Amino acid sequence: xxxxxxxxQYQHVQEGEDFxxxxxxxxxxxxxxxxxQRPGGHPVFLIQLVKSGEVKKQKRLTFQFGEAKKNSSLxxxxxxxxxxxxxxxxxxxxxxxxxxxxxxxxxxx
Amino acid sequence: xxxxxxTPKHLITATGQRVTLRCSPRSGDLSVYWYQQSLDQGLxxxxxxxxxxxxxxxxxxxxxxxxxxxxxxxxxxxxxxELGDSALYFCASSTGTGGYTFGSGTRLTxx
Numbered sequence: 768x769x770x771x772x773x774x775x776q777y778q779h780v781q782e783g784e785d786f787x788x789x790x791x792x793x794x795x796x797x798x799x800x801x802x803x804q805r806p807g808g809h810p811v812f813l814i815q816l817v818k819s820g821e822v823k824k825q826k827r828l829t830f831q832f833g834e835a836k837k838n839s840s841l842x843x844x845x846x847x848x849x850x851x852x853x854x855x856x857x858x859x860x861x862x863x864x865x866x867x868x869x870x871x872x873x874x875x876x
Numbered sequence: 877x878x879x880x881x882x883t884p885k886h887l888i889t890a891t892g893q894r895v896t897l898r899c900s901p902r903s904g905d906l907s908v909y910w911y912q913q914s915l916d917q918g919l920x921x922x923x924x925x926x927x928x929x930x931x932x933x934x935x936x937x938x939x940x941x942x943x944x945x946x947x948x949x950x951x952x953x954x955x956x957x958e959l960g961d962s963a964l965y966f967c968a969s970s971t972g973t974g975g976y977t978f979g980s981g982t983r984l985t986x987x
Contacts, residue, residue: 800975809878809966810919812975855919863909863932864976866919 771799771858773867781875786843788870790856797859799839801830804869805852813841846874879903882967882979890987894955897982901948901969907931908950909976910942913964925950926972957986 772791780786790799798817802810814823816832816839823830829842843850853871857864879902889895901908910922921934925944936942939957944950954961962985968976 802975809978809980810968810976811878812977815975861932863921863924863934865921865934866911868918871916 771796771856771865771867773856773870775870776868777871777873779873779875780846782848783845786846786850786872788841788854788856788872790839790841790858790867792837792858795836796839797836799832799836800857800864801839801841802855802857802866803852804855808852810855810866843872846872848874848876850874878977878979880967880969880977880979882965882982884982885980886983886985888985888987889957891957891959893957893986894953895957895984897952897954897965897967897984899950899952899967899969899979901950901967902977905969905971905977906948907970907972908944908948909968909970910936910950910952911966911968913966913981915963919966922952954984959986962986 800815801813804810814830819836820834821832827844831840851874853869855869856867881900883898906927908925911919913919922936923942924932928944939955942952964981966978966981968978970976
């Protein structure tokens with residue numbers, strides 16, 4: 768089945784530093800979604816990317832979908848302690864999404 | 877409140893027992909998805925229902941089963957429970973396009 772691989776598994780940054788997580792697929796994706804899960808919480812949908820080379824921004828978060836639609840990234844500029852959590856990408860397989868293993872972000876104040 | 881309601885929030889039960897987890901999807905969403913998340917792990921897709929019918933199966937054990945009722949709420953039944961079944965079980969719903977809306981989850985502890 769469809770698998771999306773996500774790296775790194777963990778990232779510890781100092782508040783104010785940037786952060787990037789990467790998502791890779793062996794096959795072309797029709798679209799990709801990103802979610803954030805705060806510690807003790809549930810995944811929350813952030814965004815969906817559909818077009819090749821698409822770049823979308825949400826305040827300090829920048830999402831990119833690769834030209835070949837096989838990879839994606841989430842970049843956070845100037846992290847804040849509120850960014851702490853696990854970020855998941857999810858790729859579709861027929862009617863459901865398979866989630867990457869997630870990148871756990873810890874931000875030290 | 878995401879609009880997806882899961883009950884109970886916590887469940888502690890003994891090995892060998894059977895439990896039922898319940899999910900009410902967001903109003904208007906016909907699709908319900910069940911995911912399992914073990915400690916500090918990713919989300920493992922279990923099963924999907926759409927308007928009462930099973931649509932897709934993931935890594936769901938034979939000891940587990942689910943159904944979606946005419947009012948669109950769904951139940952996940954876990955039987956012959958083992959210690960390794962301890963996990964967070966999330967239900968999510970969607971309209972079929974766009975992102976999933978997750979419930980707060982049921983934390984199952986098997987002792």
